[in-house]
Amino acid sequence: xxxxxxxxxxxxxxxxxxxxxAALTLSxxxxxxxxxxxNDKAVVTDVSGGDHSQDKAVTVxxxxxxxxxxxxxxxxxxxxxxxxxxxxxxxLVYFGYTHCPDVCPLTMSNIAVAKKSLPEAERSKLxxxxxxxxxxxDTPAELGKWLTAQDPAFIGMTGDFKTTQAAARxxxxxxxxxxxxxxxxxxxxxxxxxxxxxxxxxxxxxxxxKDATVETYTHDIPKxxxxxxx
Amino acid sequence: MRRATLAPxxxxxxxxxxxxxxxxxxxxxxVKVDGAFMPAPPTGEMAAGFFVVHNDGGAxxxxxASSTIAEQVTLHTTKGGEMTQKSSFxxxxxxxxxxxxxxxxxxxEGLKRRxxxxxxxxxxxxxxxxxxxTVTFPxxxxxxxxxxxxxxxxxxxxxxxxxx
Numbered sequence: 001x002x003x004x005x006x007x008x009x010x011x012x013x014x015x016x017x018x019x020x021x022a023a024l025t026l027s028x029x030x031x032x033x034x035x036x037x038x039n040d041k042a043v044v045t046d047v048s049g050g051d052h053s054q055d056k057a058v059t060v061x062x063x064x065x066x067x068x069x070x071x072x073x074x075x076x077x078x079x080x081x082x083x084x085x086x087x088x089x090x091x092l093v094y095f096g097y098t099h100c101p102d103v104c105p106l107t108m109s110n111i112a113v114a115k116k117s118l119p120e121a122e123r124s125k126l127x128x129x130x131x132x133x134x135x136x137x138d139t140p141a142e143l144g145k146w147l148t149a150q151d152p153a154f155i156g157m158t159g160d161f162k163t164t165q166a167a168a169r170x171x172x173x174x175x176x177x178x179x180x181x182x183x184x185x186x187x188x189x190x191x192x193x194x195x196x197x198x199x200x201x202x203x204x205x206x207x208x209x210k211d212a213t214v215e216t217y218t219h220d221i222p223k224x225x226x227x228x229x230x
Numbered sequence: 231m232r233r234a235t236l237a238p239x240x241x242x243x244x245x246x247x248x249x250x251x252x253x254x255x256x257x258x259x260x261v262k263v264d265g266a267f268m269p270a271p272p273t274g275e276m277a278a279g280f281f282v283v284h285n286d287g288g289a290x291x292x293x294x295a296s297s298t299i300a301e302q303v304t305l306h307t308t309k310g311g312e313m314t315q316k317s318s319f320x321x322x323x324x325x326x327x328x329x330x331x332x333x334x335x336x337x338x339e340g341l342k343r344r345x346x347x348x349x350x351x352x353x354x355x356x357x358x359x360x361x362x363x364t365v366t367f368p369x370x371x372x373x374x375x376x377x378x379x380x381x382x383x384x385x386x387x388x389x390x391x392x393x394x
Contacts, residue, residue: 101278102335103308105271109372149272150372174311181315189311210332214373
């Protein structure tokens with residue numbers, strides 16, 4: 001087909017050359033400032049593109065999780081046994097750290113604000129447990145200060161990281177130990193989900209992802225108090 | 231054989247034209263920042279800041295940020311459960327750079343005081359080409375999230391620059 005001598009084909013070839021050249025040149029223009037590294041529109045859309053519809057932010061698990069057998073130190077410096085202390089109580093569990101400026105306080109504040117919209121008698125039923133993924137920096141006192149600012153009734157657990165990591169893993173949540181980044185700054189990881197445990201079965205049956213808002217929790221917490229699906 | 235010379239000629243011509251078009255078509259960025267806010271942090275330890283950079287011109291780069299409220303302001307992106315500090319963020323030509331909850335954020339450390347809802351925090355954003363843009367960040371509720379504003383997808387008026 002390269003030897004086709006029809007003039008029409010020639011124009012096509014030239015046009016293709018043009019298009020290719022234009023594309024090359026355009027991308028050359030665009031890449032001049034690419035040193036920021038991959039922060040183009042696709043990435044931005046990927047990060048915040050999920051719409052905040054309640055249905056998408058919550059997953060009802062077909063196979064609920066066992067509540068992890070986890071005993072760490074609470075914010076008062078006492079041993080806290082998650083299974084024993086929250087037995088038969090509606091419970092939300094989140095894994096995070098306090099040196100986290102965005103997602104961790106947003107998650108806890110969303111729950112705190114939603115909790116305030118419950119009738120007063122109902123509020124104390126809900127157990128909200130924050131498990132630290134950064135136990136070295138999140139001492140009981142530090143964790144207590146941070147949680148109290150959001151809701152004085154929130155429970156904080158901190159202790160051995162490996163134990164914490166295993167508990168998180170049993171809930172399908174992956175967290176890494178605190179490490180130094182290339183600037184020598186300490187970086188920790190937080191879970192991207194909040195798990196709700198039913199007061200009826202003590203099983204983790206609902207999963208809230210990072211798109212869950214105050215509205216999501218306000219809508220679903222009354223159901224969780226009864227161990228119902230939202 | 232003539233075809234073989236025709237195509238390179240077309241390429242050269244096209245490249246010449248496109249280069250001219252590129253350099254005469256405002257390589258100067260034109261940045262505007264809006265939607266800035268700082269969620270009220272639970273403690274005075276650290277805070278985050280969010281905003282959108284709109285750019286009507288050529289590409290630019292956000293290289294750093296500073297504020298009198300904090301000893302240090304750094305640029306971060308969060309993916310999955312981990313945030314990573316970045317030395318700069320590209321501001322695409324005729325596009326925008328979004329610092330939104332759960333994505334990119336400014337991190338304020340060594341706060342002089344704990345910002346409270348209703349406060350205003352002045353932040354200087356430093357761009358490689360556009361220089362310093364001073365932006366006032368109102369402190370909003372801890373749960374504030376302007377949600378996916380209509381910024382996604384190409385702006386109709388800019389479409390011609392990005393599509394072939």
